[in-house]
Amino acid sequence: MALFIGMSSMVTASAESDGTSNVAFGMKYTVETEVPDSNSYNQDKDTDYMLTDGESSSTTAYSNPQWVKYYRAVSRTVTIDLKDMYAITGINCGFLQNKGAGIYCPQHMVVSVSENGIDFMKVSDIENPVPNDQGAVTRAVYEVDFSDKYKARYIRFYFNVDVNTYADEFQVFGKAVDGSEKEFIATNPKEYYNSYETLDSIDGYQDVMLLYTGYYPENAAVVDNNKAALLPYVGYINVSNKVVDTMFDAFIFTYVGGRSPSEIPNKKDSDPIIGVGTTTSRSIMSDWVYMLDKVFLADYNLDALNAATAQVKSDLSLDANHKSAVYITLPYPKVSEFDFGDYDGDDVVNKLLSVEDCAKAEKWFIEEALQRWDEAGYENLELKGFYWENESISYGRNEDELELVTACVAAVHEFEGMQCIVIPFYQASGIEYYKEIGFDCAFMQPNLSFNETLQDEPLLMMEDFAEACKKFNLAVEMEIHHNLISKGRELGKFYEAYMQACSQNGMMENTPHAYYQGAGPGVIYNCAKSADPYLRYIYDTTYKFIKHTLSFSKDIKGYAEGGEAVAGKNFTGQIGIEGDWYNGDVTFEVVNEPEHGSVRVLNSYEKYYYMSDDDYIGPDTFEVKISYINGYIENFTVNLTVVSEDASQAESIIESTANKDSNSGDLAKTIGIAAAAITGVALLGFAIVKINDSKKRKKNK
Numbered sequence: 001m002a003l004f005i006g007m008s009s010m011v012t013a014s015a016e017s018d019g020t021s022n023v024a025f026g027m028k029y030t031v032e033t034e035v036p037d038s039n040s041y042n043q044d045k046d047t048d049y050m051l052t053d054g055e056s057s058s059t060t061a062y063s064n065p066q067w068v069k070y071y072r073a074v075s076r077t078v079t080i081d082l083k084d085m086y087a088i089t090g091i092n093c094g095f096l097q098n099k100g101a102g103i104y105c106p107q108h109m110v111v112s113v114s115e116n117g118i119d120f121m122k123v124s125d126i127e128n129p130v131p132n133d134q135g136a137v138t139r140a141v142y143e144v145d146f147s148d149k150y151k152a153r154y155i156r157f158y159f160n161v162d163v164n165t166y167a168d169e170f171q172v173f174g175k176a177v178d179g180s181e182k183e184f185i186a187t188n189p190k191e192y193y194n195s196y197e198t199l200d201s202i203d204g205y206q207d208v209m210l211l212y213t214g215y216y217p218e219n220a221a222v223v224d225n226n227k228a229a230l231l232p233y234v235g236y237i238n239v240s241n242k243v244v245d246t247m248f249d250a251f252i253f254t255y256v257g258g259r260s261p262s263e264i265p266n267k268k269d270s271d272p273i274i275g276v277g278t279t280t281s282r283s284i285m286s287d288w289v290y291m292l293d294k295v296f297l298a299d300y301n302l303d304a305l306n307a308a309t310a311q312v313k314s315d316l317s318l319d320a321n322h323k324s325a326v327y328i329t330l331p332y333p334k335v336s337e338f339d340f341g342d343y344d345g346d347d348v349v350n351k352l353l354s355v356e357d358c359a360k361a362e363k364w365f366i367e368e369a370l371q372r373w374d375e376a377g378y379e380n381l382e383l384k385g386f387y388w389e390n391e392s393i394s395y396g397r398n399e400d401e402l403e404l405v406t407a408c409v410a411a412v413h414e415f416e417g418m419q420c421i422v423i424p425f426y427q428a429s430g431i432e433y434y435k436e437i438g439f440d441c442a443f444m445q446p447n448l449s450f451n452e453t454l455q456d457e458p459l460l461m462m463e464d465f466a467e468a469c470k471k472f473n474l475a476v477e478m479e480i481h482h483n484l485i486s487k488g489r490e491l492g493k494f495y496e497a498y499m500q501a502c503s504q505n506g507m508m509e510n511t512p513h514a515y516y517q518g519a520g521p522g523v524i525y526n527c528a529k530s531a532d533p534y535l536r537y538i539y540d541t542t543y544k545f546i547k548h549t550l551s552f553s554k555d556i557k558g559y560a561e562g563g564e565a566v567a568g569k570n571f572t573g574q575i576g577i578e579g580d581w582y583n584g585d586v587t588f589e590v591v592n593e594p595e596h597g598s599v600r601v602l603n604s605y606e607k608y609y610y611m612s613d614d615d616y617i618g619p620d621t622f623e624v625k626i627s628y629i630n631g632y633i634e635n636f637t638v639n640l641t642v643v644s645e646d647a648s649q650a651e652s653i654i655e656s657t658a659n660k661d662s663n664s665g666d667l668a669k670t671i672g673i674a675a676a677a678i679t680g681v682a683l684l685g686f687a688i689v690k691i692n693d694s695k696k697r698k699k700n701k
Helices: 227-234 285-295 302-316 355-376 401-413 431-437 458-472 489-505 523-529 533-546 645-660 667-679 693-700
Strands: 029-033 068-071 075-097 108-114 121-127 138-160 164-175 207-213 235-237 243-246 250-255 324-330 339-341 381-388 419-422 441-444 475-479 513-516 558-560 563-566 571-577 586-592 597-602 607-612 618-628 633-643 681-684 687-690
Touching: 075 108, 121 138, 138 164, 207 227, 207 285, 227 235, 227 302, 227 523, 235 302, 243 302, 250 381, 285 339, 285 355, 302 324, 302 381, 324 355, 324 419, 355 381, 355 401, 381 401, 401 419, 401 431, 431 441, 431 458, 441 458, 458 475, 458 489, 475 489, 489 533, 523 533, 558 618, 558 633, 563 571, 563 607, 571 586, 571 618, 571 633, 586 597, 597 618, 607 618, 607 633
Parallel strands: 207 250, 207 513, 250 324, 324 381, 381 419, 419 441, 441 475, 475 513, 563 633
Antiparallel strands: 029 075, 068 164, 075 138, 075 164, 108 121, 108 138, 235 243, 558 571, 571 607, 586 618, 597 607, 618 633, 681 687
16 A cells, blocks of 8 residues: 555546556446434535546645535445446545644545445455644545455445545546456445444433533532532422422533643643643643542532432432432543653652553542542442543544543443443544443434534434434433523523434433533523523423423324303313423414403413303304414314303212212212202203203393
8 A cells, every 4th residue: 555645646547558547537426424414414515526537636725626525424435336347456545634624534444346236345444544643734545456356336435534534536446357356255234233322221320410520710619519509400399499309310520621720821832731631731640639539529529419319318208229320530641741640659650651551540540439439438329430521532632542442441341330431422433433442321412502503403403313323322412501591592492402302213211311511500400490481491391301201292283172161250271282392482372252252362371261251151162373483383173161150060069979979879869969959950860850941041042
């Protein structure tokens, strides 16, 4: 394999001396994403089959229109139809490397051939010839001359897409078939899970809330969660602040902003980034100790969660074995030449010079956390494991990122019963490897709450998201925008879309959920305490989501209930949209008034109030239009029966007496006496005789 850096000259289809030529020149091809993308990013740019037009980019500037842009969606599969059978001898493909612009060459490219376009044989796997952490802008060439010839009409290129991938020309070299080609043996196609992550992946826990702690000197309350702040998370509280049920069953304590006490004030660009998050350029052991100090701080964080869980257990009389699950965040270990600290106790300061050193430091942190946990003796908490905070396998940050993550996950699993979980962002690089790496559960973020590109058709975008989760056996993160309290419905509608989509596609019941909501005391806390109906709606629907009782049908359906009204008195009827849609999105309009009374509707309470004319007895109707924000409109005719107050009372007494005396042989006699005492209606057996019917008929004229 040869590496060519710089610009390629014009590629021609002229034959070489041995009859070999670029047989892909001018041919059409298909491009497939590895996860559905039509309703989400869908930012690929290719016109007129540019990969096979014979022209490579004249410059390494990514603005050059000769570059074909691919964006996320895990990978691309480019399949070229050569229109005829050829003996394929090699390939040559050009890609752009521009780290500063987030444009990376593929980590690897798999080349396969086929005679029928259905069955393919893998013939080459080419590694990236340019390190992804290389700063220089480069045109890299993926080139291979096959040691054998392969008979094929179709040739397929599979390559990963880490953020942006720019390609300019794919060449396929071939010549006439002569019978000496290598025997075709089909390669088994890649298999996918095609199911969401299962509930047993985190031992039956399902709803994991992210809580923030760590270093934040500007406001200690952001990182020091007390019992009062955590109570509405552990227990579901009603509007009277009373615990009436359980809420989230598991919690991650992570570090706000990845900051640490050793960060450099007024940092210059040339200074290293010091912290515990994924952007750090050096790691310091004392910062890691500080994070553990914060997590185990008396009266806060773990201690407060233990106390809040104890109160919920007491208030609800739960089993003594009931516990909240806990995950502690692993600091990100950065390979560097800087001093880290003495993690092995030999009085020699260690440096993290390799992936192996990073794994040893991480193992020290895990041991320290477990020791502190044992010493604390939390009766109401269960330590399930550790959280890997990095949200992707980013080769642009670290060429050995895959090896680093794999080693750190393995370090967690060295300790009996400990799990390692992760929350990658939507279509993050590396999600296809998470099960192989060894993560016990990966919750993918939809990012719908934060990314305007994804917000045009939220529910359709969530369909793409759900299919991606199924493909790679992922769970879901529910994201509540951290500014929801101040922005309200403007931002909350996207979180609603999460709940609606997940309740419709099975992700509410059948897979674990992690939750993002910003730093303390958090959006969920503020929604629980708010008098704003919409904010309380967010808290209540989250509770229903956790309990799997939330209902959002794909086909919206309204309803308007009729009933029996007492003449001259208010009658309250139910009206609205079936399910848990926010009632602020529903409007009602009476389009035909009742003939024998009046009606008014209350949008916020999904009710109508009807009152008949004082002297009217009989049927009445009105027509109401129900509209929903998504365009649903339907008219309903509401049928009412107006009865006298005496008749209503008689019916009530008959019903209650029947219930009391249902086992009595004198049931009919009892009902008859009760009814006659109030209305003058005598029941002989079950035959009704109307004594004062003439008077009522006269009144109704």
